[in-house]
Amino acid sequence: MPTLFLFGASEGGLFDFDATLPLMAVQVVLLTFILNALFFKPVGQVVEEREDYVNTSRAEAKKKIAEVKRLETELKDQLKEARLEAQKVILEAEQDSENLYKEALALATSEANASREKARREIDSQRDEALNQLKSEADNLGDLIIERLLAKK
Amino acid sequence: MGSLPFVFPFAELEVGQHLYWQFGNIRIHGQVFMTSWLLIGALLALVVIGTKKMERDPKGVQNLLEFLWDYIRDLARTQIGEKVYRDWMPFIGTLFLFIFVSNWGGALVPWKLIELPSGELGAPTADINTTVALALLVSLSYFYAGLSNKGLRYFEYYVHPTPIMLPFKIVEDFTKPLSLSFRLFGNILADELVVAVLVFLVPLVLPVPVMFLGLFTSAIQALIFATLAAYYIGEAVEEHH
Secondary structure, eight states: OOGGGBOOOSOOOTTOOSTHHHHHHHHHHHHHHHHIIIIIHHHHHHHHHHHHHHHHHHHHHHHHHHHHHHHHHHHHHHHHHHHHHHHHHHHHHHHHHHHHHHHHHHHHHHHHHHHHHHHHHHHHHHHHHHHHHHHHHHHHHHHHHHHHHHHHO | OOOOSSOOSSOOOOSSOOOEEEETTEEEEHHHHHHHHHHHHHHHHHHHHHHTTOOSSOOTHHHHHHHHHHHHHHHHHHHHOTTTHHHHHHHHHHHHHHHHHHHHHHHHSOGGGSOOSSSOOOOGGGSHHHHHHHHHHHHHHHHHHHHHHHGGGGGGGGGSSOGGGHHHHHHHHHHHHHHHHHHHHHHHHHHHHHHHHHHHHOOSSTHHHHHHHHHHHHHHHHHHHHHHHHHHHHHHHOOOO
């Protein structure tokens, strides 16, 4: 311990002012400059850089979120439109097929009716023909029978 | 004032005794400087270690330093105001850190193990010279802050809001450093004395809660001193309308 510096120590007291005061003031001022250079400036720089970084990152993220939301609504709209379109196409196709079916059915029905009609007419005419033939043959036979009966007499 | 008239078996209590270092005509209190150098050294070591490799993702000591920096910035910003707090932040921060390490160093480091020929090692802030030096620095700072920011218009502050305030404001310039220095000095010295007396009376267990209370007081006193200093500076630079 630096007893070398000790020169008489009996006086003193709690309120013993001496050169400690100005020296301590100088020391604190020096400490202020040292801490400013070693602590406040560098740490402040790092902290403020980080704050800037966080702020810009947050702004960017917000922008990106807005962009994503915009794209999402756009896509939703597109999807809705596409769905409507698809429904329309399906409806049209259904109607088309129904029309085609009806047309085909009508055609087939009319053809069938026509051919049935034709067949009936043919049958009728043939029947008439056959009847006429039969009638004429019966007439011939009747004539023949009458001739033969008359000839016997 | 000398040592208390007791025989101390466990702790010796000396009040108002100093280890004098003499340089020519001037005398200084050696024990104050020894402890303050040690504590300032520890503080600077911490700062140097913490700022050696700073990264955007803080690690280890850098976290602590950034916490302190943020704390001091908030203190300075709320008291001094957005406009000039940057100029005064190092001073306020140094006051806070120096008083804090002095108070805690005085309470936590077992200085009593080191025998001095006279006086004893303790918190540098338990010496009236230190606290008066700090308080006078604060006075100079707020005068300088006011004059450098507002020029002679600073003295409008003395007649604000009415000239009746003039004598009170002048008296305030004397009471401010007085109250600052005596509050700090009294609290820290009283804390050391209470612990010492309790250790003398009941050497076991009982002093421990008082020691914790002392740590609490020490931290609070550092905060109060720094806050008031910042408040005085803020008051000086504030624009009246």
